[in-house]
Amino acid sequence: MIALVSAPSNLGLQPPIAGAVPGTAKAPEALREAGLYEAFHVRGAVDGGVILPRRYIDDVRRREGTVRNQDAIIDHARRLAHRLVALRTAGDSPLVLGGDCSLVIAAGLATRVTGDGGLVHVDGHTDFRHPGNSASIGALAGEDLAAAIGRHIPEVADIDGLGPYFDAAATAHVGCRYDDPHLAEVDQAIALAVPADQIILHGASRAAARVLATAGLDRGFWLQVDVDVLDPAHMPAVDSPHSGGLSPEELTIFLEIVAPRAWGASITVFDPDLDPDGTHARTVSDIVSQGLVRLGEDASDPAAD
Template sequence: MAEPNIVVLDAPSNLGLSPPEDGTVPGCYKLPWAVRDRNLLELIDAADAGSLVPPRYRANWEPGDGDRNAESIANYSVTLADRLTETIQSERQIVVLGGDCSILIGNMLALKRRGRYGLVYLDAHSDFRHPGHAKAIGAAGGESLVIVTGRGDVRLVGLEDHGPYVRDEDVSVVGVRENDEYIDELTEIGINTTTSQQMNALSSSQLADQVLRTVARNTTGFWIHLDVDVVDAREMPAVDCPEEDGPSFNDIAELLARLLSSPACIGLEVTIYDPDLDPNGECADRIVECLRKAFRNNADN
């Protein structure tokens, strides 16, 4: 029997988010359980690389502290990078199931160890809050793009002296909403950005070609960050900050299929879905179907 071409690794960290309310913790760490229970691995014909258990979540934080759980995130990121480095050696595409967006740090660190890699950032938010313009930083999940490009909490931006983990010119942000408060800064510093509204004017092939020109032209390969809040809130309400006026799951599946078909694509991470906000599991079903379509269509390309 042929070895699967895909391998799935769980990184169920919620360290990069603020508590949803006093006395609770963010539920996105349950994401891998929810999608595995819907037979994701079988549906995409993937091998199982196990799970990397995160440190304890601590909610204590005061303005001026920097990012909540920063030391734990730093340690977890290095360990995740080690696990991803081992998995990359298999030459199979990788799916990392989060968790919050701070898992991007470890994944991009693993790639930076190997050379120059690009990043497709599928997200409703720019995640570009940083000390240069914000009164306080506090949640690494909402600052993940700024951290991997070298502008965030000093405890996270230069792990192993490898920061920044990706160059501005090798990043393509897709799906960010036009009212995002940091979108003008992305444009000013030269990060390629396609808003959710601009996506409507492009076919999936046109958008994929545009993205690939940015993330694969001068790099060894690229990684995909998929924060499911990029999807319109009508289809994906089970996230901490749902946003309207976004693409559909079908739109995302078509784009992913084209990106995954590139030989330069190392894999992707899936983040932010919170099963606590999805009691009937409808959103989990939609995530699994999106990934099934993406990998099925990738195989057909």
């Protein structure tokens, strides 16, 4: 059974302008207003509750070698992971409505506890900035894939000694643009990287089949979906839009195929502040309610392993 979890975090993002805070924390309620919760509840989904973050602080004077809101991110990751483990133990498939991409850290902690396999990271960017390739780390939402496989500072990549949260050999990235500055590095670091242009050229079904055929993902995986994988023509309500992305139809097809194998999923980076009339919230709601309706149906049972 799908359990909807609200995780209204904006902790991993840079402020959109000086003195402001990112709007992604408003996403779960904007998606509720767009009908997403109702669409799942009529199909039997349950309410998995809400995990509230600490206050967002644009701590520009933070200590060198740390990330924004670091302590708050760690605290939120622990509490969200605890909820995910409880839902998984109860036999539910959590669908986390965020929030920014740092939510994958909680999913990683939960995965280490439950033994639920790998990661499928769907994002318009590789999110692979880390201390080894950049002198300007600080916004974990642009560094989450690196942290997920242990390439970041230990404070976020090895919480409670559980890192790396996902085995790089059981990690796939889908959807970055062909000119992403870290694509070549990611292609060498993880099992599979499928840029958006390959999906547009060869089809979403083929990309999904490649993911499901990847060794290490056969025992299931966490599915993280950053909606900036969509082209800005369809989804401008994100913090870093980039042309060359997927259409809603392509993303929906991909999700329909891979979601049954996933034990849980997170939807991130939709910003209602950039969607005053709710048009783009409805787009996200339609994609998620159709693409993830079979979330977790074919995921392995860790208790049986």
